Amino acid sequence: QLQLQESGPGLVKPSETLSLTCTVSSGSISSSNYYWGWIRQPPGKGLEWIGSIYYSGSTYYNPSLKSRVTISVDTSKNQFSLKLTSVTAADTAVYYCARQKRVVTAIPEYYFDYWGQGTLVTVSS
Amino acid sequence: DIQMTQSPSSLSASVGDRVTITCRASQGISNSLAWYQQLPGKAPKLLLYAASRLQSGVPSRFSGSGSGTDYTLTISSLQPEDFATYYCQHYYGAPWTFGQGTKVEIK
Numbered sequence: 230q231l232q233l234q235e236s237g238p239g240l241v242k243p244s245e246t247l248s249l250t251c252t253v254s255s256g257s258i259s260s261s262n263y264y265w266g267w268i269r270q271p272p273g274k275g276l277e278w279i280g281s282i283y284y285s286g287s288t289y290y291n292p293s294l295k296s297r298v299t300i301s302v303d304t305s306k307n308q309f310s311l312k313l314t315s316v317t318a319a320d321t322a323v324y325y326c327a328r329q330k331r332v333v334t335a336i337p338e339y340y341f342d343y344w345g346q347g348t349l350v351t352v353s354s
Numbered sequence: 355d356i357q358m359t360q361s362p363s364s365l366s367a368s369v370g371d372r373v374t375i376t377c378r379a380s381q382g383i384s385n386s387l388a389w390y391q392q393l394p395g396k397a398p399k400l401l402l403y404a405a406s407r408l409q410s411g412v413p414s415r416f417s418g419s420g421s422g423t424d425y426t427l428t429i430s431s432l433q434p435e436d437f438a439t440y441y442c443q444h445y446y447g448a449p450w451t452f453g454q455g456t457k458v459e460i461k
Contacts, residue, residue, distance in 0.1 A: 276452040289448040325397055339445035340388035344397035
């Protein structure tokens with residue numbers, strides 16, 4: 230059974246950089262059939278897609294966050310990572326990593342089929 | 355960007371009730387739609403994709419339908435474990451966006 234586990238600091242100061250890593254186990258991050266994504270959820274609010282990465286390193290980012298986001302992949306460690314710069318209190322959220330189906334056909338498929346448990350990151354001084 | 359609007363935002367229902375949640379896209383998305391269930395304090399769980407295809411292991415009381423811009427999630431007979439928040443998500447091209455969620459509460 231595929232497992233994803235987020236790790237990183239639970240508290241980040243305003244204006245600093247949020248850094249999280251997702252470790253994938255019982256499955257290869259180098260599969261051609263999947264992207265690997267980050268999604269966040271502010272307390273009591275809905276889900277916001279942050280960005281996704283393919284094992285080759287190609288990325289998609291949410292335009293609303295693109296200027297502050299970098300997602301990278303380390304296939305040797307079966308991990309992918311998120312960096313979000315210049316954080317404010319509005320970036321306080323539970324951050325999830327997830328596997329994203331990648332089917333490039335006449336009817337493409339890009340839904341999220343496995344999720345990590347999530348990690349709460351609070352932005353506060 | 356494609357906007358996803360769910361209705362209602364919340365609803366109250368009893369065990370055994372038939373429940374329907376609607377998701378409307380700001381433009382046609384050709385059935386490129388997934389539904390997720392989120393229990394309190396848990397990660398979302400994929401229920402359906404391609405608007406109507408049931409993810410493996412999901413009970414058959416969950417079903418989806420729709421086309422173009424309008425889609426529905428139906429729970430045929432609500433069970434105690436179904437009280438949760440439900441989200442739709444389009445994947446008709448990036449950026450992939452979610453609806454704002456529908457909370458299903460106990461009546």
